[in-house]
Amino acid sequence: MGRAFVYVIIGGGVAAGYAAHEFVQAGVSSGELCIISEEPVAPYERPALSKGYLLPEAPARLPSFHCCVGTNEERLAPKWYNENGIELILGNRVKSADVRRKTLLTATGETISYKYLIVATGARALKLEEFGVNTLDAPNVCYLRDVADADRLVDVMQSRSGGQAVVIGGGYIGMECAASLVINNLNVTMVFPEAQCMARLFTPKIAAFYEEFYQSKGVKFVKGTVLTSFDFNSDGKVCAVNLRDGSKLPADMVVIGIGIRPNTSLFEGQLTMEKGGIKVNGKMQSSNSSVYAIGDVAAFPVKIVGETRRLEHVDSARRAARHVVSAIIEPEKTGEFDYLPFFYSRVFTLSWQFYGDNAGEVVHFGDFSGHAFGAYWMNKGHLVGSFLEGGTKEQYEALAQATRLKPKIEDLAELESQGLEYAFSVIQKPPSPRPAEVGGSTLVLDKPLHVWHATTGVIVAASVAAFAYWYGRKRKRW
Ligand SMILES: Cc1cc2nc3c(=O)[nH]c(=O)nc-3n(C[C@H](O)[C@H](O)[C@H](O)COP(=O)(O)OP(=O)(O)OC[C@H]3O[C@@H](n4cnc5c(N)ncnc54)[C@H](O)[C@@H]3O)c2cc1C
Numbered sequence: 001m002g003r004a005f006v007y008v009i010i011g012g013g014v015a016a017g018y019a020a021h022e023f024v025q026a027g028v029s030s031g032e033l034c035i036i037s038e039e040p041v042a043p044y045e046r047p048a049l050s051k052g053y054l055l056p057e058a059p060a061r062l063p064s065f066h067c068c069v070g071t072n073e074e075r076l077a078p079k080w081y082n083e084n085g086i087e088l089i090l091g092n093r094v095k096s097a098d099v100r101r102k103t104l105l106t107a108t109g110e111t112i113s114y115k116y117l118i119v120a121t122g123a124r125a126l127k128l129e130e131f132g133v134n135t136l137d138a139p140n141v142c143y144l145r146d147v148a149d150a151d152r153l154v155d156v157m158q159s160r161s162g163g164q165a166v167v168i169g170g171g172y173i174g175m176e177c178a179a180s181l182v183i184n185n186l187n188v189t190m191v192f193p194e195a196q197c198m199a200r201l202f203t204p205k206i207a208a209f210y211e212e213f214y215q216s217k218g219v220k221f222v223k224g225t226v227l228t229s230f231d232f233n234s235d236g237k238v239c240a241v242n243l244r245d246g247s248k249l250p251a252d253m254v255v256i257g258i259g260i261r262p263n264t265s266l267f268e269g270q271l272t273m274e275k276g277g278i279k280v281n282g283k284m285q286s287s288n289s290s291v292y293a294i295g296d297v298a299a300f301p302v303k304i305v306g307e308t309r310r311l312e313h314v315d316s317a318r319r320a321a322r323h324v325v326s327a328i329i330e331p332e333k334t335g336e337f338d339y340l341p342f343f344y345s346r347v348f349t350l351s352w353q354f355y356g357d358n359a360g361e362v363v364h365f366g367d368f369s370g371h372a373f374g375a376y377w378m379n380k381g382h383l384v385g386s387f388l389e390g391g392t393k394e395q396y397e398a399l400a401q402a403t404r405l406k407p408k409i410e411d412l413a414e415l416e417s418q419g420l421e422y423a424f425s426v427i428q429k430p431p432s433p434r435p436a437e438v439g440g441s442t443l444v445l446d447k448p449l450h451v452w453h454a455t456t457g458v459i460v461a462a463s464v465a466a467f468a469y470w471y472g473r474k475r476k477r478w
Contacts, residue, residue, distance in 0.1 A: 002111035005034040005087065007328070008104065010094045010266070011120035012037020014046055014314055015295030017067025017076055018321035019118060020086055026329050030085025034114075036106060039146055040091040042078045045070040047314050049150040050173060051346060054157070054180035062147065071318060097266040099288045116328050119278060119286075119293040120321070121263035123312065125149075128168075128256060133227060138238045140253040141230075144173055145260070153177070156253045161185045163252030166241045168227050170197040172345060173257030175210070179347040181255070182217050189220040189249055191227060191241070201343065201354060203362050203375060206387065213350060222247070230254075260312060262297045275299040277310040282336025283327035284320055292328065294320040303338050304404065305357045305384070315342045340404050353396050356385035356403040363412050365419030374399070376415060376422070382406045386423065395420055402426035 007023065009016045016035050020043065023033050037043070045065045052060030069075045081088040093107040097117075104112045125143040128135055135141045140160070142153040157165075157180075165181045167174045170192030181188045190197070196207035197214075211221060222243065231240035231248070241249045262277045272279045272287035277299040284292045284300060295317035299310040319339060327334040344353045350371065360379030366372050370390075377385035383406055386399040402423035409415055415422055 002103075002113060003034070003087075004113045006032040006115045007034070007118070008112060008114035008116070009033070009035045009118045009120050010097075010104065011035075011122055011263075011295070011297075012039050012041075012043050012088070012090065013120060013122045013295065013317070014043065014067060014070075015120035015122070015317040015321045016118075017043025018318045019120065019294065019325055020081065020084075021068050021073065021076060022322045022325035023329075024084050024086075026325055028084075028329075031087070032085075034087040034089065034112060035081070036089045036092055036094055036104070036112065038091070038093040041147060042076065042081065042088060042090070043067045044147070045314070046146075049147065050144055050176035050180065053150045054154065054177070054184070056158075056184050059154070068318075070314065094266060097270070099267070099270045099291055102290060115290065117291045118324055118328075119267065119291060119297055120295045120317075121266070121297050123260035123262045123296040125173075125256070126259045126261055128227070128258070131258075133229060135230065135238070136232060136236060138230065138232060138236055138254075140237045140251075142253065142255045144177060144255070144257065153255065157181060157184045157186065160252040163187070164189070164250050165253050165255065166191060166249050166251045167255045167257065168192070168241075169257035169259070170194060170199065170221075170223075171257055171259065172198070174255070175214075176345060176347055177255045177257060178214065178219055179217075182214075182219060183348075186253070187218065189222060190214075191222045191225065191243060191249070193224060193226050195223055197221075201358055203358075203364070205364055205368065206373075206375060206389075209368050209373070209389070210347075210350070213348065217348065222249070260296065262310065264297060267291075273299075274308055275310040279308065282338075283331065283334060284324040284337060285327065292324050294324050300337060300339075302341060303336065304340055304406070305359075309341075311341055313341070313343050315344075340400060342400065350389060351391075352387060352389040353391065353399070354385065354387045355400045356383075358385045358387075360384060361412070363416045365416055374420060376409075378409045378412070378415075382408055383426075388420070391420075395423075398423040398427055 012035055041062055048060050048065040063077045066075050066077055094104045095107050096105045102113050125145040140156050142156055143149050162185055165186040165188045167178045167190045178188050178190050196204055197211055225243045225245040227241055228244050229242045230238045233239040238251055238254055241251050277297050278286050278293035280286050280293050280298050280300050282301050284294050286293055296312050299308050302309045323337045340355055342355055358377050360377050362375050362377055364375045366374050372390045374388035376383055386403045388399055407426050
């Protein structure tokens with residue numbers, strides 16, 4: 001048995017959801033688009049899983065965070081796909097692909113053929129077994145990539161309240177899960193081999209701020225060592241974690257966040273790979289002209305840094321999804337994907353954003369003893385990256401715009417003293433006030449944000465309220 005579609009997307013994550021939305025906006029006809037996903041639920045905003053989903057009170061649950069609520073667009077519940085004539089095949093895995101014949105074979109034995117294929121298979125969490133550590137499928141060892149993982153994490157976390165949690169890994173997942181574990185009343189120890197958290201992105205000074213903040217919440221750090229084995233109790237649960245430095249940490253539960261691996265296996269030997277992903281051009285087109293790739297699985301030319309990169313971030317997946325639909329439907333009108341890398345995280349009452357590239361020399365600015373500071377990266381005399389903790393929407397936008405312009409930097413000391421105002425001067429806007437004070441669980445935004453808008457107080461009040469509401473919701477949920 002087989003079916004044929006004009007467009008097929010493999011994978012039902014963030015990139016697939018945003019691509020589906022874009023196809024409908026572009027007027028795709030009923031019956032032309034098919035999405036095949038291993039997950040049993042329609043595409044959703046995956047970042048919610050380490051944020052709102054893990055909250056002890058009023059946690060986010062589907063259907064509230066289906067795509068595309070992350071960009072304040074419509075929420076695509078399963079019925080939306082149905083109403084728009086999109087074939088959404090859930091809980092089914094594509095087990096092989098033949099790009100020469102343009103066919104896919106699903107785990108249920110169906111052959112699906114396509115004219116255009118979009119690979120949006122994302123990535124999977126790296127497992128300890130791949131590093132020679134056996135978990136013996138202990139029920140209190142958790143990973144976090146999909147809703148099933150998140151449900152398991154919530155169950156384990158709730159049943160171990162007051163106990164000891166060990167988090168392995170100091171990257172995004174480790175940091176966000178550690179914060180959630182604290183909020184859920186677990187005593188948390190983080191273990192990672194590097195000298196600091198978020199070693200791939202943060203400078204030592206930025207990392208020190210977050211580590212101190214986490215310590216103030218009771219989190220302990222064990223750095224420079226790795227997990228070597230577990231001790232198990234008679235129920236088969238992990239009861240202690242053994243580290244290479246010889247120490248042993250008691251554990252009522254363990255969360256593993258040691259990185260991800262792109263899901264490329266369907267296409268190994270069929271498509272050109274680079275940086276561990278499927279290599280695509282600026283139209284997200286692979287080495288086979290009918291096959292496109294987007295999201296975590298795609299290695300694409302990041303024009304602003306002048307090299308091919310694979311990004312593991314939601315903004316990149318969303319924007320590439322929009323771009324690929326345009327590149328397929330209107331190839332002659334679609335240019336090269338011109339993307340400014342953008343990463344963010346929200347933990348406890350903190351919130352940061354990063355734009356561009358963290359290469360070259362760094363200048364820090366702002367108040368590292370408060371919650372309003374940042375950094376600029378300069379490479380070959382030009383601004384290439386920027387980071388800000390505790391900023392307002394306007395401040396983040398100014399940083400993004402300034403970073404995109406890659407201005408020449410003449411004087412590092414001047415840049416340091418100007419700090420955030422430098423970004424406003426580059427984009428030629430009046431400087432923003434200091435980043436909003438962070439207090440409690442939401443930003444305090446009851447003062448006018450724009451000095452230069454003081455005469456239009458009503459408009460400002462309305463926009464501030466709207467932003468505070470929007471931002472508060474985002475912070476609270478995902
Ligand atoms: C817990 C968590 C928190 C995150 N938080 C942030 C954040 O705060 N900020 C940020 O920028 N990024 C964050 N990310 C990263 C972000 O979610 C990813 O970059 C984004 O989801 C990538 O989208 P994607 O569509 O490429 O992959 P995914 O969203 O992972 O979707 C891939 C889909 O493909 C399916 N699939 C794979 N293989 C097959 C197959 N053979 N057949 C059928 N289906 C298949 C998978 O089951 C999945 O549904 C987070 C990720 C996680 C896991």
